[in-house]
Amino acid sequence: MEGVTHADQLRLLAVHAHPDDESSKGAATMAKYVHEGVDVLVATCTGGERGSVLNPAMDRPDVLERLPEIRAQEMAAAREILGVGQEWLGFVDSGLPEGDPLPPLPEDCFALVPLEEAAAPLVALIRRFRPQVMTTYDERGGYPHPDHIKTHEISVHAFEAAADPDRYPDLGEPWQVSKLYYNMSFTLPRTKAIHEAMLAAGLDSPYAEMLQNWDPAKDISHRVTTRVPCGEYFGIRDRALIAHATQIDPTGRWFSTPMDMQQRVWPTEDFELARSTVDSTTPEDDLFAGIRSEVGVR
Numbered sequence: 428m429e430g431v432t433h434a435d436q437l438r439l440l441a442v443h444a445h446p447d448d449e450s451s452k453g454a455a456t457m458a459k460y461v462h463e464g465v466d467v468l469v470a471t472c473t474g475g476e477r478g479s480v481l482n483p484a485m486d487r488p489d490v491l492e493r494l495p496e497i498r499a500q501e502m503a504a505a506r507e508i509l510g511v512g513q514e515w516l517g518f519v520d521s522g523l524p525e526g527d528p529l530p531p532l533p534e535d536c537f538a539l540v541p542l543e544e545a546a547a548p549l550v551a552l553i554r555r556f557r558p559q560v561m562t563t564y565d566e567r568g569g570y571p572h573p574d575h576i577k578t579h580e581i582s583v584h585a586f587e588a589a590a591d592p593d594r595y596p597d598l599g600e601p602w603q604v605s606k607l608y609y610n611m612s613f614t615l616p617r618t619k620a621i622h623e624a625m626l627a628a629g630l631d632s633p634y635a636e637m638l639q640n641w642d643p644a645k646d647i648s649h650r651v652t653t654r655v656p657c658g659e660y661f662g663i664r665d666r667a668l669i670a671h672a673t674q675i676d677p678t679g680r681w682f683s684t685p686m687d688m689q690q691r692v693w694p695t696e697d698f699e700l701a702r703s704t705v706d707s708t709t710p711e712d713d714l715f716a717g718i719r720s721e722v723g724v725r
């Protein structure tokens with residue numbers, strides 16, 4: 428075929444709640460597609476303003492004072508490392524409510540914005556960027572943070588609304604995203620496999636307690652339809668994560684499994700195909716399965 432034109436360029440849009448989520452969920456997959464020439468864009472719903480500092484080395488008053496600004500700089504560094512574009516959808520972090528009873532959510536936060544209004548910037552972005560594939564979280568948010576659940580809700584809403592000329596008529600020409608995926612990388616079988624490999628190698632596994640508390644009824648692995656081989660990009664994923672220095676402790680358990688062990692034991696990132704307008708047979712190993720032939724890209 429001729430050179431890649433706008434019409435046959437593959438485009439992937441990954442929707443995330445906070446700066447750093449893009450580096451912990453599907454990051455190696457994004458790096459792989461960037462390497463293959465796919466145009467990859469991250470949409471970040473909130474600025475992460477209410478996150479706490481999770482890296483002891485960064486837990487200092489001067490950092491806390493300027494947290495939103497620092498998190499934006501960290502996001503810029505991670506975006507460079509991953510080779511992706513990134514846009515802010517402009518909402519304010521809801522924070523993770525803790526306590527019994529749970530405190531009310533802050534008034535200005537993303538989770539409390541009515542759905543129709545909260546999805547509008549994403550609809551506009553979809554119509555402008557025109558991705559064939561979009562990723563987001565499942566209906567439980569992957570984990571129950573109000574911003575993650577809201578991210579799921581606006582993604583499903585925008586997937587449908589962006590294609591409908593009668594909805595949001597002022598936000599650009601309708602665009603039908605072909606496939607919508609949920610990130611599914613944190614499954615019981617994967618954690619178990621890594622835990623067992625670490626023990627077999629005589630290493631301390633950080634996962635024993637997590638596995639003990641893991642209710643098998645809440646495991647989502649049976650929903651996985653798509654496993655993207657991306658082990659050779661795990662190093663880029665880790666560098667992007669470490670760029671979020673206020674959120675990630677480089678000496679923490681994220682990084683305790685040797686790279687070659689991760690690549691051998693679980694060399695994929697996993698997804699559930701939630702919506703599709705194209706024919707593709709699951710299980711798949713490519714988010715663009717069923718799309719490449721349509722746009723003339725191999």
Ligand SMILES: [Zn+2]
Pocket residue numbers: 444445448572575
């Ligand atoms: Zn998050």
